[in-house]
Amino acid sequence: MHDKAALLRAARPPFSLGKALCYGLGFAILAWSWRGAEINPLTLVQDSGNMVRFASDFFPPNFKDWRLYADEMLVTIQIAVWGTALAVLCAVPFGLLSAENIAPAWIRQPVRRLMDALRAINEMLFAMLFVVAVGLGPFAGVLALWIHTTGVLAKLFSEAVETIDPRPVEGIRSTGANAMEEIVYGVIPQVLPLWISYSLYRFESNVRSATVVGMVGAGGIGIVLWEIIRGFYFAETCAVMIIVIASVTVLDVASAHLRKLFI
Amino acid sequence: MDSAVSVVVPAVKVTALSKTFGCCKALDDVSIDIRPGEMVALIGASGSGKSTLLRHIAGLARGDGDRGSIEVDGRPMQTLGRLAQGVRKNRSGIGFVFQQFNLVGRLPVFTNVLTGSLARMPLWRSLSGFFPRAERELAIEALERVGILDKAWVRASALSGGQQQRAAIARTLVQKARIILADEPIASLDPESSRRVMEILARINAEDGTTVVVSLHQVDFATRYCPRAIALKTGAVVYDGPSAQLTPDLLRNLYGSQAEELTAARSTAMSSAAFITDPDVLSAAIAVH
Numbered sequence: 001m002h003d004k005a006a007l008l009r010a011a012r013p014p015f016s017l018g019k020a021l022c023y024g025l026g027f028a029i030l031a032w033s034w035r036g037a038e039i040n041p042l043t044l045v046q047d048s049g050n051m052v053r054f055a056s057d058f059f060p061p062n063f064k065d066w067r068l069y070a071d072e073m074l075v076t077i078q079i080a081v082w083g084t085a086l087a088v089l090c091a092v093p094f095g096l097l098s099a100e101n102i103a104p105a106w107i108r109q110p111v112r113r114l115m116d117a118l119r120a121i122n123e124m125l126f127a128m129l130f131v132v133a134v135g136l137g138p139f140a141g142v143l144a145l146w147i148h149t150t151g152v153l154a155k156l157f158s159e160a161v162e163t164i165d166p167r168p169v170e171g172i173r174s175t176g177a178n179a180m181e182e183i184v185y186g187v188i189p190q191v192l193p194l195w196i197s198y199s200l201y202r203f204e205s206n207v208r209s210a211t212v213v214g215m216v217g218a219g220g221i222g223i224v225l226w227e228i229i230r231g232f233y234f235a236e237t238c239a240v241m242i243i244v245i246a247s248v249t250v251l252d253v254a255s256a257h258l259r260k261l262f263i
Numbered sequence: 264m265d266s267a268v269s270v271v272v273p274a275v276k277v278t279a280l281s282k283t284f285g286c287c288k289a290l291d292d293v294s295i296d297i298r299p300g301e302m303v304a305l306i307g308a309s310g311s312g313k314s315t316l317l318r319h320i321a322g323l324a325r326g327d328g329d330r331g332s333i334e335v336d337g338r339p340m341q342t343l344g345r346l347a348q349g350v351r352k353n354r355s356g357i358g359f360v361f362q363q364f365n366l367v368g369r370l371p372v373f374t375n376v377l378t379g380s381l382a383r384m385p386l387w388r389s390l391s392g393f394f395p396r397a398e399r400e401l402a403i404e405a406l407e408r409v410g411i412l413d414k415a416w417v418r419a420s421a422l423s424g425g426q427q428q429r430a431a432i433a434r435t436l437v438q439k440a441r442i443i444l445a446d447e448p449i450a451s452l453d454p455e456s457s458r459r460v461m462e463i464l465a466r467i468n469a470e471d472g473t474t475v476v477v478s479l480h481q482v483d484f485a486t487r488y489c490p491r492a493i494a495l496k497t498g499a500v501v502y503d504g505p506s507a508q509l510t511p512d513l514l515r516n517l518y519g520s521q522a523e524e525l526t527a528a529r530s531t532a533m534s535s536a537a538f539i540t541d542p543d544v545l546s547a548a549i550a551v552h
Contacts, residue, residue, distance in 0.1 A: 171365030171431070174321060175438050176355025176382030181389050185378050189369045 054234075061242055062235035069224060069243050076220035077247065079138050079213070080206040083145025088199045090150045095157025096183065102161060111154075118151025123209050127218040138219025145206050145213070153202055160194040161187060196262045200255040207251055211244050272337040274299040274442055274474040275320055280331035282315055282324070282498070289315045290326065291498040297476060299336075299441070302468040304485035304506055305478040307495035308521045313478035314362075316495070317444045320476070321359050322350045336441060355382030358435020358473075360445035360464075364427040368420030372411065372430050375419050376402045379437030398437070405436035409463055425456025432463055443467065445477040449484065461488045482509055482525045496521075 044051070063069075097103045098112045126144035134140050169186035177185065214222020221244060228236045275297040282290040290312050297303055305313045318324040320333055320340065328344030335357060339347040347353070358379075366375045380398040381389050388394065394402075406412040409429040414422060419430060428448055435443050445464060449457035461477075465488045468475045479485050485492050485506050492506035494517060501517050502509070514522040 167361065167363055167365040168367040170323065171359075171361060171367070171434075172378055172381070174323065174354060174357070174359035174361075174365075175379050175434065176351050176353070176357075177378065177389075178351055178381075178386075180386065181378075181381045181384075184390055185370070185374075185381065186367060189367050192369070 057234040058238040060235065061238035062233075063239045065236065066239065066243070069221065069240050072214075072221040072224050073243055073247050075138055076210045076214070076222070077207055077251070079141040079210040079218075079220050080145065080203060082142045083210070084149060084199065084203045084206050086142070086146040087149035087153055087202070088195075090146075091153035091157050092195075094150065094154035096161060096187075098154060099158040099161035101164070101166070102183070102187070112158075115151045115154045118147055119155065120151075121148065123148040123213055124216060127213040128216045131217045136217040136219075141210055141213040141218035141220060144218060145209060148209075149202050149206060153198060156198045157191070157195055160191040160198070164190045193262045197259045200259050204248075204252050204255050207248055211248075271298055273297060273334070274301070274336060275476065276334040277316070277320065278332050278334075280316075280319060280333060281327045281329075282312075282319065283327055288498050290319070293495075293498070293500055295493060295500065295503065297474060299474050300468070300472045301491060302465060302475045302489045303477070304489035304492040305476060305495065306480065306482055306485050306492055306509070306525065307478075308518065308525060309480060310497075311495040312498040313480075313495055314446050315498075317359075317446045317476065317478055321357050321444055322346055322354055323359070352382065355438060356441050358432075358438050358440030358443040360428065360431050360435060360443060360448045362447040362450050364419075364424070364431045366419040366427055366430055366434075368418065370419060371416050372406070372419050372422065373402060373415040375430055376405055376433045376437055379405075379434040379439075382438070402433070402437050405433035406430075408436060409433045410459075423456070424452050425459060428452060428456070428460050429463060432460070432467070436467070440473065442474045442476070445475065447478050447480070450480065457484065464488070480525060482506075482514065485509070 094111055094115060098108050098115060100108065103111070123144045126147050127140055130140035130143040134143065164187055168190065169182055172182050172186040210220050210222075211225070212222050214220040214224070215226045217223065221240060225237065225240050225244075228240065273296045275295065277293055277295045280290055280293045281288060293312075293316060305316065307313050315324065319326055320335065322333075322340045325341055325344050325346060326333075330343065332342040333340040335353060338349075338353050340350060340353055341347055366372075367378075374392075377394050377398060380394065380401070384394070384398075403412065403415070406415055409432050411422075411426050411429050411433070414426060414430075419427060422430065431448075432443075443464065448464070449460050452460065461484055464475050464477060467473050475489075477489065482492075486509060489506050491504070492502065492509055493500060494502035494509070496518060502513070511522070514525055518525065
């Protein structure tokens with residue numbers, strides 16, 4: 001018994017200063033952010049009566065205007081369809097041009113930085129800008145999703161291209177094919193399943209994003225949501241949220257099944 | 264005789280080619296002349312520079328910059344370590360057969376074989392995939408010649424190694440290549456597939472007059488199929504002459520203890536037949552030996 005305790009003590013990993021510092025730093029960051037974020041758990045308890053009343057306002061959901069909600073949800077999906085389709089078209093050349101094994105550094109680096117910029121800015125911000133440029137409505141949403149998604153997909157596409165097997169490409173090169181033909185016959189067949197899978201995944205997340213770009217006036221169900229939340233129509237809000245959750249779930253499941261077909 | 268030969272433009276002419284990788288010379292002042300219609304074996308132990316030499320001839324790699332040049336069919340491929348202009352066009356006349364086949368696994372065999380015609384195709388056709396009827400017929404013909412027509416619409420990755428290599432040879436036929444460079448085409452194949460691949464290469468050489476240069480590390484295949492052999496050792500040519508004269512004694516003289524690696528293939532080829540379980544393949548393998 002006594003021996004076992006001694007063995008356990010001996011088996012304990014030695015104390016590491018670096019590890020302790022890492023933990024300390026982690027806790028310090030959490031504590032520091034607590035103040036900035038004004039976290040106050042007590043309000044959750046103190047105002048729990050309010051919360052219950054607020055939550056009970058949501059139920060039962062009011063589906064009186066379900067036709068409007070369904071129409072706007074369809075528009076939302078249509079925004080996502082076009083935003084994704086245009087982004088896929090643009091991401092193919094940009095993705096190839098930012099791949100290490102395709103493009104020389106003087107092309108690759110500028111293209112990559114441009115894609116970083118497109119990716120860094122959230123679609124909501126782009127939506128606000130495009131509402132100013134092309135006016136209120138779904139088209140501004142399409143443009144916003146297109147630009148942001150191009151940045152995301154170009155990066156994913158180029159990463160897929162960088163992992164290909166170079167030997168088939170050399171096989172195509174040995175026939176005297178030119179660079180474009182090498183890409184079409186040697187590179188794209190290898191990356192196509194991944195590209196399709198990434199595109200479908202981005203379509204799913206674009207449907208989610210399209211539900212919020214409407215809040216800044218870029219069309220779709222977001223506009224409805226914004227108006228009824230601001231008018232304190234919580235039963236209606238609940239109905240819209242249920243419709244959004246249902247459509248997003250259906251599309252997620254469908255696209256997950258589709259993606260399995262291509263992998 | 265000699266004067267008649269010298270008039271003929273050599274199919275492959277390598278002059279004073281060297282290639283240095285870091286510290287080591289992979290090719291050391293190699294000069295060879297291959298006449299049109301020859302079938303030549305390039306032999307040597309692994310690491311002797313066979314693949315490197317073939318890749319240089321095809322313009323897939325560049326030699327050292329201080330000296331050396333390569334001409335194929337009288338057209339320069341590279342000079343002083345720089346690829347010649349129009350090397351892509353010249354490549355189309357050279358069919359390259361790789362040890363690992365280098366087919367595009369996800370494309371059907373038929374499309375893989377059709378890529379042999381890319382260099383002749385206008386860009387809109389090759390990018391859209393609308394190959395003219397004549398080219399598709401040529402591909403069918405090529406597949407029939409190498410005996411895998413029934414696999415035309417199967418994905419290349421689903422084929423056995425021997426079938427993939429035959430598809431790769433069919434690709435060179437669609438290329439209408441006047442020269443086939445085969446880099447260890449049978450090193451990853453079983454004995455029966457090896458025999459078929461070598462027989463197909465020999466038939467193309469005999470029927471079409473295509474020049475064939477094939478690197479091998481099994482001397483018995485070289486003596487059986489190639490009248491002429493060029494032997495490399497640490498990047499230098501140590502023998503160039505009739506393959507029939509490559510006796511075990513000569514090989515021992517050339518390679519010392521490395522000679523075993525070249526002749527051992529004979530015994531492993533024999534013994535591996537004993538491990539084949541498929542009865543059809545087994546009887547075929549027995550028929551060979």
